[in-house]
Amino acid sequence: DADVTQTPRNRITKTGKRIMLECSQTKGHDRMYWYRQDPGLGLRLIYYSFDVKDINKGEISDGYSVSRQAQAKFSLSLESAIPNQTALYFCATSELSDRASGTQYFGPGTRLTVL
Amino acid sequence: AQSVSQHNHHVILSEAASLELGCNYSYGGTVNLFWYVQYPGQHLQLLLKYFSGDPLVKGIKGFEAEFIKSKFSFNLRKPSVQWSDTAEYFCAVVDYGGSQGNLIFGKGTKLSVKP
Numbered sequence: 001d002a003d004v005t006q007t008p009r010n011r012i013t014k015t016g017k018r019i020m021l022e023c024s025q026t027k028g029h030d031r032m033y034w035y036r037q038d039p040g041l042g043l044r045l046i047y048y049s050f051d052v053k054d055i056n057k058g059e060i061s062d063g064y065s066v067s068r069q070a071q072a073k074f075s076l077s078l079e080s081a082i083p084n085q086t087a088l089y090f091c092a093t094s095e096l097s098d099r100a101s102g103t104q105y106f107g108p109g110t111r112l113t114v115l
Numbered sequence: 116a117q118s119v120s121q122h123n124h125h126v127i128l129s130e131a132a133s134l135e136l137g138c139n140y141s142y143g144g145t146v147n148l149f150w151y152v153q154y155p156g157q158h159l160q161l162l163l164k165y166f167s168g169d170p171l172v173k174g175i176k177g178f179e180a181e182f183i184k185s186k187f188s189f190n191l192r193k194p195s196v197q198w199s200d201t202a203e204y205f206c207a208v209v210d211y212g213g214s215q216g217n218l219i220f221g222k223g224t225k226l227s228v229k230p
Contacts, residue, residue, distance in 0.1 A: 033217070040124065040222060040223075041222055042205060042220045042221055042222040042223045043159075043205065043220040044220075045217060045218075048217060058217070090158065090159065092159075102147065102164075102166075102209075103149070103161055103164060104161075104218060105161075106158040106159040106160070107158060108157070108158045109158055
């Protein structure tokens with residue numbers, strides 16, 4: 001079984017709809033991340049969480065919210081989806097480190113299309 | 116804040132050609148550096164990483180990268196590419212500044228290997 005899973009894998013929705021993307025991990029890592037990937041722009045950090053009680057905004061958090069329901073689960077919500085949120089979304093995890101996030105482990109991604 | 120530049124957006128090579136992909140980060144000090152690879156339709160996987168020690172780092176599938184501190188560079192190399200190396204390659208650096216040690220990604224270099 002995959003260590004980091006994401007659901008759904010593909011989603012098409014309409015402008016204004018609320019969407020939730022879910023991420024689960026079995027690696028036992030404390031740190032979890034949400035990124036979006038757009039062609040030519042690489043990966044940009046949306047939100048990150050260092051533990052269940054610690055949520056932080058990333059580079060592009062506007063229009064998104066997150067929930068860390070448990071150590072193993074980290075959900076990303078689009079409260080009112082808009083077309084420029086069409087992208088590939090990745091969840092990632094890493095171990096707690098006294099220096100840095102170190103190696104991150106990525107889920108398979110969710111392709112979201114907002115019409 | 117730290118930033119990462121990847122010089123080539125798209126590289127096209129024939130099989131058996133040598134590969135070098137450029138990566139530069141914006142400022143010095145202690146850095147952790149990574150190369151991730153994304154095969155078509157798949158999630159990101161770690162190719163190799165540098166934390167300290169020998170500046171020539173060997174990764175999976177015959178890839179290596181050299182950390183040159185004076186040039187703020189961490190270029191990826193492979194002596195002889197294969198068709199199966201067709202993928203997008205991302206350089207990343209740990210940002211010890213505002214992002215609390217999170218990864219900062221470059222925009223990626225797409226590699227196409229012709230059989």
